[in-house]
Amino acid sequence: MTTLHVISHSPFGDNRLTSCLRLLDNQDALLLCGDATYALKPGSEPYRVLQAAGLEQRLFALEEDLQARAIPDELAKAVDYPAFVALSLHYDKVNTWL
Amino acid sequence: MKFAIAVFSPAHAPSSRRALRFAEAALAGGHEITRLFFYQDGVHSASANVVAPQDEQDVAAQWRSFVSHHQLDAVVCIAAALRRGVLDEAEANRYQRPAVNLPKPWELSGLGQLHEAAQVADRLVCFGGD
Numbered sequence: 001m002t003t004l005h006v007i008s009h010s011p012f013g014d015n016r017l018t019s020c021l022r023l024l025d026n027q028d029a030l031l032l033c034g035d036a037t038y039a040l041k042p043g044s045e046p047y048r049v050l051q052a053a054g055l056e057q058r059l060f061a062l063e064e065d066l067q068a069r070a071i072p073d074e075l076a077k078a079v080d081y082p083a084f085v086a087l088s089l090h091y092d093k094v095n096t097w098l
Numbered sequence: 099m100k101f102a103i104a105v106f107s108p109a110h111a112p113s114s115r116r117a118l119r120f121a122e123a124a125l126a127g128g129h130e131i132t133r134l135f136f137y138q139d140g141v142h143s144a145s146a147n148v149v150a151p152q153d154e155q156d157v158a159a160q161w162r163s164f165v166s167h168h169q170l171d172a173v174v175c176i177a178a179a180l181r182r183g184v185l186d187e188a189e190a191n192r193y194q195r196p197a198v199n200l201p202k203p204w205e206l207s208g209l210g211q212l213h214e215a216a217q218v219a220d221r222l223v224c225f226g227g228d
């Protein structure tokens with residue numbers, strides 16, 4: 001059973017991201033959207049944590065939220081809404097960190 | 099594939115707009131939305147009384163036209179709605195409140211509708227947060 005985890009809260013305001021990474025199975029994926037994309041800001045502590053997690057092809061970010069914040073997509077694969085829909089079907093369940 | 103989509107945030111939150119864009123993309127991709135469920139502060143996304151600033155998108159109106167246009171099953175949690183003052187005509191009459199802000203296409207119903215939607219759909223996708 002694979003899970004797509006979705007986080008939309010800033011990594012600087014709470015510990016959802018670190019909690020999620022602790023629970024993330026090696027077949028699971030993580031999609032960052034909204035303020036959660038600040039975790040992809042190069043040089044930041046959350047960026048370092050994500051890099052260390054070694055998610056490779058399992059880390060995604062919503063393209064429009066990256067663009068709105070001028071954050072590069074070097075660590076995560078940028079996805080649009082059709083790709084978000086496809087991701088939600090590729091994984092068995094979608095778990096949003098509300 | 100069948101989607102159930104639950105919205106936990108009001109119309110002014112980015113996640114409400116994100117849920118709408120996701121729902122649009124799901125239908126555009128040939129998928130089905132078995133039910134939309136508006137819970138907690140998400141009931142404000144269904145309110146007809148929301149007035150968006152002129153330089154911002156009116157996400158509540160966009161939800162309304164999306165639901166109407168596609169004739170979707172859009173359920174607003176009754177307990178969450180009552181405590182937030184989001185009332186249809188029957189509830190406004192029942193509790194003798196001066197205004198109705200939940201006309202069609204929305205339906206007030208219970209949390210069981212979310213549970214059922216999760217059983218029927220292939221995926222339940224929830225939207226909340228920033």
